[in-house]
Amino acid sequence: MGILLRLTAVLLLMSLMCSAMTQMSSCGPELAALKRNIKKLENKLVIGAWRVEYLTRHKYSRPFQSTLSNEDQNPQMDNGTSDSSNVTHMNSLPPAGSLMVHDKDCSELFDRLRCPSGFYRIRPNLHQEPFLVYCDMEDGGGWTVFQKRRHGRVDFNRDWVDYRDGFGDFKLWNDEFWLGNEHMHSLLSEGKNLVKIDLMDWDGQRSHAFYENFRITDESDKYRLQYGMYSGRAGDALTGGGGMVEQWSSCLSGMQFSTRDQDNDRYIQGSCAQENKAGWWFNRCHAANLNGKFYRNGIYTGQSDNGVVWGTWKGLWYSLRHTTMKVRPLVFLDAMGSGAGEM
Ligand SMILES: [Ca+2]
Secondary structure, three states, X not given: OHHHHHHHHHHHHHHHHHHHHOOOOOOHHHHHHHHHHHHXXXXXXXXXHHHHHHHHHHHXXXXXXXXXXXXXXXXXXXXXXXXXXXXXXXXXXXXXXXXXXXOOOHHHHHHHXXXXXXXXXXXXXXXXXXXXXXXXXXXXXOEEEEEEEOOOOOOOOOXXXXXXXXXXXXXXXXXXXXXXXXXXXXXXXXXXXXXXXXXXXXXXXXXXXXXXXXXXXXXXXXXXXXXXXXXXXXXXXXXXXXXXXXXXXXXXXXXXXXXXXXXXXXOOOOOHHHHHOOOEEOOOOOOEEOOOEOOOOOEOOOOOXXXXXXXXXXXXXXXXXXXXXXXXXXXXXXXXXXXXXXO
């Protein structure tokens, strides 16, 4: 970067000298060439500056919004510490947002760079602004994570707009978030996919469920859920478990999304989202709700089964400790060569 600056300064000086000389002699062609070189160097400088910004962000896993909101919350931080000078530096850079986002999801990023797990920007389709996601590069690699529960610090009982746009923290590996229905719609619309749901109870036991071709429609259809074949060990709780009665009341295939301020469920007497303290796809109401109320220690009691629930594994009255929902292409040669992740 320093070399570029010095070169630009030298060329500027030469062009000034030359322009003074034009009155005496003809150095027009040289001047034009110099101007073109300056322009090229200026462009290189802009791209270089943006690369530094990009790498700095990813090194510290700093999302756009969080950086700004941290600054808003701590205006006294602007005292020349490395942290605040970073923020100032990033804000002053030119907008070149789309230059460095090559990947439509974490699987492409994994194929290209074999990078570690962390927050990266992706762009599922070219008509969309890039956005920040957590990429799980373990478990075979290439997973784009769209839901995570870890410690209960993020409130998941929210309105439609929050669920549409996404919420939570996007900084640390164990942060909790919902990527947002709008982002999920574009992410899940690309080709055939495989969604993996990772679950952990309060004794550290783990289980999982796979769903092929997991999709949600757009907002005009209230982000209706559709999915294909189930496999895994935790049971097909999205479909409601075994019996016809259970499926009639809790099969979530074909259900629209509901939040506490938008009741799109089939429960006529009330609102599943309000009862279950969550935005989710509800029928009458559910056998799986990973956005439910976070209860510590698993077994809970309440007026309704409103915990973080995967009914076919731990029942409706057990609230899980860790959950992750993540997606990658159905056909994907992962780090272990199996294409299926941890079974
Ligand atoms: Ca209802």
